[in-house]
Amino acid sequence: MKAEVKTKSLIEQDKEHLWHAMSRYNEKANPMIGTKGEGAWFTDINGDKYMDGVSGLWCLNLGHGRKEIADAAYEQMMNLSYFPLTLSHIPAIELSAKISELLQGSYTTFFSNSGSEANETAFKIARQYHTQNGNQGKYKFISRYRAYHGSTLGALSATAQANRRVKYDPAVPGFLHVPPPYSYRSLFGGDAQESDLLAADYIEQVINWEGADTVAGVILEPFISGGGVIIPSKEYLKRVAEICKKNDVLLIVDEVVSGFGRTGKMFGFMHSEGVQPDIITMAKGLTSGYLPLGATAVNSKIYEKFKENGVDNHLRHISTYGGHPASCAVALKNIEIIENEGIVERVSQLGQSILGELRDLIELDKVGEVRGAGFLYGIELVEDKATKTPASEGAMGAIIAACKNKGLIIGRNGDTVPGYNNVLIIAPPLSSTEEDLRFVIDTIKSVLYEQS
Numbered sequence: 001m002k003a004e005v006k007t008k009s010l011i012e013q014d015k016e017h018l019w020h021a022m023s024r025y026n027e028k029a030n031p032m033i034g035t036k037g038e039g040a041w042f043t044d045i046n047g048d049k050y051m052d053g054v055s056g057l058w059c060l061n062l063g064h065g066r067k068e069i070a071d072a073a074y075e076q077m078m079n080l081s082y083f084p085l086t087l088s089h090i091p092a093i094e095l096s097a098k099i100s101e102l103l104q105g106s107y108t109t110f111f112s113n114s115g116s117e118a119n120e121t122a123f124k125i126a127r128q129y130h131t132q133n134g135n136q137g138k139y140k141f142i143s144r145y146r147a148y149h150g151s152t153l154g155a156l157s158a159t160a161q162a163n164r165r166v167k168y169d170p171a172v173p174g175f176l177h178v179p180p181p182y183s184y185r186s187l188f189g190g191d192a193q194e195s196d197l198l199a200a201d202y203i204e205q206v207i208n209w210e211g212a213d214t215v216a217g218v219i220l221e222p223f224i225s226g227g228g229v230i231i232p233s234k235e236y237l238k239r240v241a242e243i244c245k246k247n248d249v250l251l252i253v254d255e256v257v258s259g260f261g262r263t264g265k266m267f268g269f270m271h272s273e274g275v276q277p278d279i280i281t282m283a284k285g286l287t288s289g290y291l292p293l294g295a296t297a298v299n300s301k302i303y304e305k306f307k308e309n310g311v312d313n314h315l316r317h318i319s320t321y322g323g324h325p326a327s328c329a330v331a332l333k334n335i336e337i338i339e340n341e342g343i344v345e346r347v348s349q350l351g352q353s354i355l356g357e358l359r360d361l362i363e364l365d366k367v368g369e370v371r372g373a374g375f376l377y378g379i380e381l382v383e384d385k386a387t388k389t390p391a392s393e394g395a396m397g398a399i400i401a402a403c404k405n406k407g408l409i410i411g412r413n414g415d416t417v418p419g420y421n422n423v424l425i426i427a428p429p430l431s432s433t434e435e436d437l438r439f440v441i442d443t444i445k446s447v448l449y450e451q452s
């Protein structure tokens with residue numbers, strides 16, 4: 001079959017049979033079909049090359065084509081293709097120990113396949129922990145508006161982005177939402193730190209109103225990623241951790257995006273000194289996207305309650321593929337590369353200077369705020385700096401299309417309340433070369449200046 005004919009037939013089959021995630025069906029536009037990846041770049045079916053400025057879905061942290069990772073999967077598949085975690089296997093044992101070491105505490109990990117499942121698992125563990133700790137009434141979870149915690153119904157209930165929930169409600173009972181530490185559009189006033197601390201105190205207010213004896217946990221990302229890259233002051237997480245401790249509420253930190261170096265520390269919570277979460281959930285960067293894997297790590301205080309011999313207190317939770325041997329082998333190799341290549345330090349150093357360069361854009365009328373940590377950036381676009389009216393759908397779309405025309409893929413998000421999807425998202429692979437990163441910065445800058 002000739003190449004053009006094959007492409008046409010693939011597009012037809014795609015439109016008829018392949019249901020795309022989070023995408024409107026569009027009769028007129030053709031899907032972008034990726035065919036080959038190399039480092040931070042990919043080629044589509046037309047032979048056009050693009051720099052992936054969002055690491056797939058913020059997961060392709062080491063870029064395409066790492067032979068060592070592919071070899072680890074191959075060797076594991078040939079050696080022990082599948083083994084359940086009702087029993088045990090070596091890659092899962094080694095990975096659970098490695099995760100505990102990276103978290104700098106004593107943690108025990110339950111493996112699943114995705115970030116959503118990792119969060120679902122956290123909710124079940126938290127509720128069961130409180131029950132087995134003599135506090136059966138503690139079942140509610142608090143998360144923040146703008147947060148995204150996954151697509152399955154429990155995780156979606158913690159997700160507080162209206163558009164992602166509409167048509168699927170009612171959500172699972174027991175999930176409450178509070179304002180995010182979003183000082184740019186603060187509900188609380190004061191400078192950034194004061195506003196963030198008031199947002200933290202609001203959590204305590206809700207715990208008091210609901211009754212601490214009804215609240216199981218607070219779930220949050222250290223930096224809200226999918227809700228518009230919101231970077232609170234370091235004190236915010238410390239304050240939330242204190243509030244949780246005081247009220248016997250578990251602190252669940254969703255590190256699905258921020259884990260494994262994305263923000264310039266191994267985990268995002270490590271930016272707030274002294275904070276040691278009760279539960280940490282992971283996915284994406286755990287394998288750099290090479291194979292699916294989710295993980296829910298709990299501290300020894302929680303695990304103790306599942307350990308007593310002779311008592312029927314085991315976790316009633318199972319996942320056929322969770323902790324698949326090949327996925328664990330890939331995760332181990334991925335972490336080995338991150339450590340050997342000093343990826344976290346590199347992201348921390350280069351991230352500072354990239355953020356500095358992007359911050360120059362603030363001189364443009366349409367740039368409201370530039371936020372970021374490590375290799376995670378959000379540029380909030382407005383129509384008017386004084387009123388902070390969000391940039392229009394059309395303006396956002398034009399910028400993303402112009403970047404794509406120049407060979408750069410970036411994203412957008414923010415609040416899914418209509419009209420507030422006005423933050424440009426940039427999250428390149430952590431292994432991007434300096435040349436790649438220069439291309440990202442120059443392209444975004446040139447597009448934003450051209451369209452000003």
Ligand code: PMP
Pocket residue numbers: 057113114115116117119148149150151221225226254256257283284
């Ligand atoms: N938590 C966060 C912070 C996420 O960004 C995501 C996915 N974008 C998830 C959880 C859910 O992960 P998954 O898509 O692997 O289920």
